[in-house]
Amino acid sequence: MSVRNEQAHEARAADDAAPRFSAEELVQTASDVLHRLGAPRQTADVVAASLVLSNLVGHDSHGIVRLIQYSELVKGGQVRPDGQPTVVSARGAVATVDGGWGFGQPAAQLATQLATESASAHGISAVSISSCNHIGRLGEYVATIAEAGQMGMAFCNSGPIVAPFGGAGRVMGTNPFAWSAPLRDDFVALDFATSKVAEGKIKIAVAEGRTLPPGLIVDSVGRPSVDPADLYGGGALLAFGEHKGSGMSMLIELTAALVSGMGSSCDPEYQGGNGTLIMALDIAAFVDMERYYEQAATFCTEAKRIGGGPEHLDILLPGELEARTLEARRAGGVVVAANIRRQITVLADEFGLDLGRFALR
Amino acid sequence: MSVRNEQAHEARAADDAAPRFSAEELVQTASDVLHRLGAPRQTADVVAASLVLSNLVGHDSHGIVRLIQYSELVKGGQVRPDGQPTVVSARGAVATVDGGWGFGQPAAQLATQLATESASAHGISAVSISSCNHIGRLGEYVATIAEAGQMGMAFCNSGPIVAPFGGAGRVMGTNPFAWSAPLRDDFVALDFATSKVAEGKIKIAVAEGRTLPPGLIVDSVGRPSVDPADLYGGGALLAFGEHKGSGMSMLIELTAALVSGMGSSCDPEYQGGNGTLIMALDIAAFVDMERYYEQAATFCTEAKRIGGGPEHLDILLPGELEARTLEARRAGGVVVAANIRRQITVLADEFGLDLGRFALR
Numbered sequence: 001m002s003v004r005n006e007q008a009h010e011a012r013a014a015d016d017a018a019p020r021f022s023a024e025e026l027v028q029t030a031s032d033v034l035h036r037l038g039a040p041r042q043t044a045d046v047v048a049a050s051l052v053l054s055n056l057v058g059h060d061s062h063g064i065v066r067l068i069q070y071s072e073l074v075k076g077g078q079v080r081p082d083g084q085p086t087v088v089s090a091r092g093a094v095a096t097v098d099g100g101w102g103f104g105q106p107a108a109q110l111a112t113q114l115a116t117e118s119a120s121a122h123g124i125s126a127v128s129i130s131s132c133n134h135i136g137r138l139g140e141y142v143a144t145i146a147e148a149g150q151m152g153m154a155f156c157n158s159g160p161i162v163a164p165f166g167g168a169g170r171v172m173g174t175n176p177f178a179w180s181a182p183l184r185d186d187f188v189a190l191d192f193a194t195s196k197v198a199e200g201k202i203k204i205a206v207a208e209g210r211t212l213p214p215g216l217i218v219d220s221v222g223r224p225s226v227d228p229a230d231l232y233g234g235g236a237l238l239a240f241g242e243h244k245g246s247g248m249s250m251l252i253e254l255t256a257a258l259v260s261g262m263g264s265s266c267d268p269e270y271q272g273g274n275g276t277l278i279m280a281l282d283i284a285a286f287v288d289m290e291r292y293y294e295q296a297a298t299f300c301t302e303a304k305r306i307g308g309g310p311e312h313l314d315i316l317l318p319g320e321l322e323a324r325t326l327e328a329r330r331a332g333g334v335v336v337a338a339n340i341r342r343q344i345t346v347l348a349d350e351f352g353l354d355l356g357r358f359a360l361r
Numbered sequence: 362m363s364v365r366n367e368q369a370h371e372a373r374a375a376d377d378a379a380p381r382f383s384a385e386e387l388v389q390t391a392s393d394v395l396h397r398l399g400a401p402r403q404t405a406d407v408v409a410a411s412l413v414l415s416n417l418v419g420h421d422s423h424g425i426v427r428l429i430q431y432s433e434l435v436k437g438g439q440v441r442p443d444g445q446p447t448v449v450s451a452r453g454a455v456a457t458v459d460g461g462w463g464f465g466q467p468a469a470q471l472a473t474q475l476a477t478e479s480a481s482a483h484g485i486s487a488v489s490i491s492s493c494n495h496i497g498r499l500g501e502y503v504a505t506i507a508e509a510g511q512m513g514m515a516f517c518n519s520g521p522i523v524a525p526f527g528g529a530g531r532v533m534g535t536n537p538f539a540w541s542a543p544l545r546d547d548f549v550a551l552d553f554a555t556s557k558v559a560e561g562k563i564k565i566a567v568a569e570g571r572t573l574p575p576g577l578i579v580d581s582v583g584r585p586s587v588d589p590a591d592l593y594g595g596g597a598l599l600a601f602g603e604h605k606g607s608g609m610s611m612l613i614e615l616t617a618a619l620v621s622g623m624g625s626s627c628d629p630e631y632q633g634g635n636g637t638l639i640m641a642l643d644i645a646a647f648v649d650m651e652r653y654y655e656q657a658a659t660f661c662t663e664a665k666r667i668g669g670g671p672e673h674l675d676i677l678l679p680g681e682l683e684a685r686t687l688e689a690r691r692a693g694g695v696v697v698a699a700n701i702r703r704q705i706t707v708l709a710d711e712f713g714l715d716l717g718r719f720a721l722r
Binding site: 092121122123124163165168170221247248266285296299302305308309313317 | 452453454455457482483484485486487489512521524525526527528529530531532533540541542549551553581582583601602603604605606608609611612614615616618619620621622624625627628629630640642643644646647648652653656657659660663664666667668669670671672674675676677678679
């Protein structure tokens with residue numbers, strides 16, 4: 001499924017007649033829930049703002065729906081809501097951050113800040129993050145790096161669900177890869193799972209009784225399958241881009257997962273979580289920034305002009321769809337699917353927390 | 362086409378009854394040709410060894426067949442055979458190498474050495490390469506970094522031939538991406554074009570009058586095509602992995618191409634050549650190397666065991682096929698396709714150079 005279809009699908013899923021919430025309302029709602037889960041208010045605000053930013057840019061799968069997962073992680077002891085990230089070591093152009101098994105977003109934001117500062121000093125930098133569960137949406141962090149005028153790259157592993165190319169069993173996580181570059185008053189930011197699709201898409205197909213397009217999963221003996229139930233009968237997701245994407249996912253295990261010390265997804269000692277590496281590169285250490293910005297603008301203009309061909313097809317740069325969605329949702333508000341509002345309301349009810357007009361029973 | 366099929370195809374193309382050449386014979390042959398083209402003997406030896414290594418690992422497309430292209434580049438003035446790479450600047454963890462518009466391999470080897478040394482000192486490093494034409498096979502350089510116990514990453518742009526996702530015109534090059542990680546006595550190395558296939562495959566299909574599998578090219582107005590002639594009628598190659606691979610290719614333009622100062626492929630001022638970035642990361646700056654090597658070995662073992670599933674499918678790690686081919690060809694020699702031997706013989710004849718048993722008229 002193309003990223004456009006994916007987002008169109010998410011947009012269709014929301015009822016046009018449903019109430020729309022402002023970013024501020026959603027951040028307040030999410031922060032209140034996280035605070036009741038045990039997060040200090042400052043942490044709750046940071047995590048809430050990060051989740052709502054995902055809603056705003058159109059990636060609802062990484063938005064406030066995650067409150068439900070996070071409450072389970074807190075209840076199960078995998079996330080300590082008051083855990084705070086710390087810098088364990090910093091040497092030369094690299095540093096290591098320990099997430100304290102708290103929420104991943106504050107750890108990733110700390111690592112991103114360190115990476116940007118260190119790249120300014122050394123030309124390039126890398127910061128690893130260990131001991132944290134869901135790191136959030138990597139696209140946010142590489143965008144922050146690009147907004148600082150640097151090139152950003154980030155990747156992490158996650159629970160095993162993807163088969164290696166030509167294989168059958170679950171070896172790698174959906175292992176996202178993100179990469180950004182600054183423009184003069186904007187940026188380009190790529191952020192994708194190295195699996196062909198997210199597991200959530202297969203779950204929805206099961207729920208809706210639909211078959212899958214070919215190429216998304218294999219069954220338990222490695223045969224291509226279009227039956228989503230096969231994923232839950234010992235099957236696995238496929239990597240994007242055949243052997244190329246599968247290889248990238250393996251390298252993410254060998255670098256982000258091992259350099260962070262979290263262990264690879266298929267290691268019997270893997271305890272879950274996202275072993276993460278965030279890198280920043282200071283373009284100004286290589287070339288004049290004015291020249292860079294000019295050449296970057298030329299690339300963006302020519303990619304659209306030449307790439308559009310004689311039919312003037314609409315060429316999107318990485319992150320452009322997200323930027324358009326951000327503008328639209330900042331202006332018009334965010335629709336939250338009824339089933340998500342219901343689940344968050346149930347969660348809030350546990351704490352006797354009144355969610356006001358967000359509540360849906 | 363999978364990497365396995367691709368290599369099987371290359372292997373089939375060689376006649377089993379054809380003579381086999383040792384690596385030493387091929388290096389001598391290639392070095393003699395390059396020397397007659399004007400390269401100092403030391404440069405000729407370096408470039409020849411690099412080309413023949415590509416033959417040895419099974420990537421004949423990057424092997425001594427390139428002598429023909431290189432002689433054209435020298436004759437056309439795009440490559441100065443006596444051009445030498447120089448370090449233009451080195452600051453903190455980054456450096457810039459100018460290839461002097463000589464052969465790309467010496468420039469890339471210099472950059473690789475600088476990257477490894479700088480990563481040892483700073484934890485991570487990046488070196489850009491400008492002013493050089495064909496940089497050679499990126500897999501060689503990231504393998505060198507992995508052999509030094511570090512993680513390597515390299516990418517570069519090239520002449521425009523790939524359409525952006527959803528588009529029609531030629532905006533990006535085939536922009537290869539390479540990534541490696543060390544094992545205790547070995548390494549894992551990924552190296553792929555971000556186009557779905559190399560242009561050479563389309564050229565062969567035209568010559569053989571075959572149609573293409575779907576998903577490789579679009580015609581001049583962006584329609585999917587299986588007619589290889591459409592590529593040469595204003596069409597374009599497609600990126601691998603749909604919008605994800607297309608986005609990677611764009612980021613390669615915005616980083617490697619612009620950070621090296623070479624300009625993006627679709628820039629009217631682009632003068633050809635490979636704008637390259639080579640990065641090295643010193644794993645020991647993050648974690649204990651013994652622990653890393655243990656966890657890396659566990660990943661490789663488990664990826665094969667779990668990934669193989671109940672049918673024990675043969676799971677290949679990135680670079681494993683190349684390592685197997687290297688062993689086989691070091692032992693049994695290399696077959697060079699007759700048409701390539703003929704073309705190189707014509708080239709040698711221009712200089713009155715006797716290629717001995719390699720010659721074919």
